[in-house]
Amino acid sequence: MATTIPAVQLSVRTRPVRVNHLLDQLPAPDGALAWVREGDGLVGWGELARFEISGPDRFAEAERWWREFVADLDVRDDVGLPGTGPVAFVSMSFADGPSPSVLVVPRVVVGRRGGTCWITELGGALEPTTPLPVRRPVDVRYTDGELSVSGYRAAVRTAVRRMRAGELAKIVLAHDLVATAAEPIDPRFLLSGLAAKYPSCWAYAVDGLVGATPELLLRKTGATVTSRLLAGTIWPGSAGEADHELAATLLGSAKDQREHAYAIGSLADALRPFCSTLSVPAQPGVLRLPNVSHLVSDVSGRLADDFSLFQLAEAVHPTAAVGGTPTNVAVPLISELEGMDRGRYAGPVGWIGGDGDGEFGVALRCAQVTGPVARLFAGCGVVADSDPDREVREAEAKLVPIRQALEGADRA
Numbered sequence: 001m002a003t004t005i006p007a008v009q010l011s012v013r014t015r016p017v018r019v020n021h022l023l024d025q026l027p028a029p030d031g032a033l034a035w036v037r038e039g040d041g042l043v044g045w046g047e048l049a050r051f052e053i054s055g056p057d058r059f060a061e062a063e064r065w066w067r068e069f070v071a072d073l074d075v076r077d078d079v080g081l082p083g084t085g086p087v088a089f090v091s092m093s094f095a096d097g098p099s100p101s102v103l104v105v106p107r108v109v110v111g112r113r114g115g116t117c118w119i120t121e122l123g124g125a126l127e128p129t130t131p132l133p134v135r136r137p138v139d140v141r142y143t144d145g146e147l148s149v150s151g152y153r154a155a156v157r158t159a160v161r162r163m164r165a166g167e168l169a170k171i172v173l174a175h176d177l178v179a180t181a182a183e184p185i186d187p188r189f190l191l192s193g194l195a196a197k198y199p200s201c202w203a204y205a206v207d208g209l210v211g212a213t214p215e216l217l218l219r220k221t222g223a224t225v226t227s228r229l230l231a232g233t234i235w236p237g238s239a240g241e242a243d244h245e246l247a248a249t250l251l252g253s254a255k256d257q258r259e260h261a262y263a264i265g266s267l268a269d270a271l272r273p274f275c276s277t278l279s280v281p282a283q284p285g286v287l288r289l290p291n292v293s294h295l296v297s298d299v300s301g302r303l304a305d306d307f308s309l310f311q312l313a314e315a316v317h318p319t320a321a322v323g324g325t326p327t328n329v330a331v332p333l334i335s336e337l338e339g340m341d342r343g344r345y346a347g348p349v350g351w352i353g354g355d356g357d358g359e360f361g362v363a364l365r366c367a368q369v370t371g372p373v374a375r376l377f378a379g380c381g382v383v384a385d386s387d388p389d390r391e392v393r394e395a396e397a398k399l400v401p402i403r404q405a406l407e408g409a410d411r412a
């Protein structure tokens with residue numbers, strides 16, 4: 001466990017400001033923090049405090065650290081909206097293993113919600129600095145990650161065999177791909193590209209994990225909890241359909257409906273004990289993105305008590321959208337068959353406020369950026385009748401957004 005908390009009582013001041021584009025506020029590539037969708041959300045920079053934790057108790061430990069941190073702040077909030085006041089950006093590891101989860105409390109947060117914009121300064125105002133220009137990655141080259149495409153195909157094949165033998169019903173397997181540029185990669189370039197092309201996704205950056213996810217694990221606003229779950233995927237050209245036929249083909253696919261049913265079942269079962277009411281759609285809809293379309297269910301509930309976002313996240317993570325069914329069989333099998341560390345890919349990512357409300361997405365369609373190297377991830381739900389070649393192509397389709405963001409495709 002690593003933690004830094006300043007000893008004196010910290011001031012936190014939120015006041016209204018005028019800003020145009022949130023992502024344009026980030027002054028430097030290093031330490032860029034973001035959670036932005038359709039122009040709304042939060043960006044942050046200047047690290048004030050950080051907490052790193054790993055292992056099975058990471059959610060409870062993170063919760064305890066954050067509660068202690070906010071207990072002793074001197075807060076003046078002149079705006080009073082979700083995301084004003086103190087905020088930590090959060091990125092949790094997928095697995096219970098040694099990979100760290102991280103909470104970062106920035107010195108400055110700029111937010112927007114509807115027509116209202118604000119700035120929160122923590123620990124006093126930062127000295128203004130000249131913003132560094134956003135740099136496009138130069139000369140990006142790809143190499144295999146820890147699990148190559150052929151290794152991935154073999155892992156899917158093994159999983160299918162084990163499902164046919166009755167060991168489990170669904171597993172989500174992923175692989176990685178390494179992109180290396182000639183110079184350090186600027187996360188702001190990836191964020192602006194992703195946000196422009198995928199406005200309905202949550203574009204995020206926390207401690208070098210950068211992506212745009214279409215999937216919301218949990219949003220807690222007071223006693224209301226909501227979630228957007230995705231499972232079941234089709235992509236243009238996948239089965240020779242015309243574009244307008246994709247949605248109907250996906251809705252009519254028994255395999256995708258089964259994948260979705262496992263995932264929604266796992267989410268609803270995990271949330272129900274915390275809720276006085278829980279509304280789950282009887283049938284999924286279709287979420288259309290430029291690269292893929294997904295079966296989607298928007299779930300909402302009313303919390304029965306004052307449960308925290310970390311407590312809820314611990315209960316629902318990993319849903320069978322990124323883990324499998326049953327979870328206790330699928331999760332160990334993921335690490336056995338992938339043979340790689342997912343790090344924070346497919347873990348909860350987002351923000352939490354001083355009152356414990358906040359939003360966690362599922363960290364998908366992302367890259368872990370370290371200097372000039374980015375490790376990209378994509379995965380697919382596998383069931384007993386999955387075709388390994390098709391899952392390889394599906395993962396390829398899911399890598400398109402982050403690859404294009406790195407390459408600056410479609411950009412001047």
Ligand SMILES: C=C(O[C@@H]1C=C(C(=O)O)C=C[C@H]1O)C(=O)O
Binds near residue numbers: 230378
């Ligand atoms: C695992 C990923 O995506 C998940 C798997 C999906 C599927 O198998 O159909 C769909 C959306 C996500 O829940 C990924 O993008 O890496």
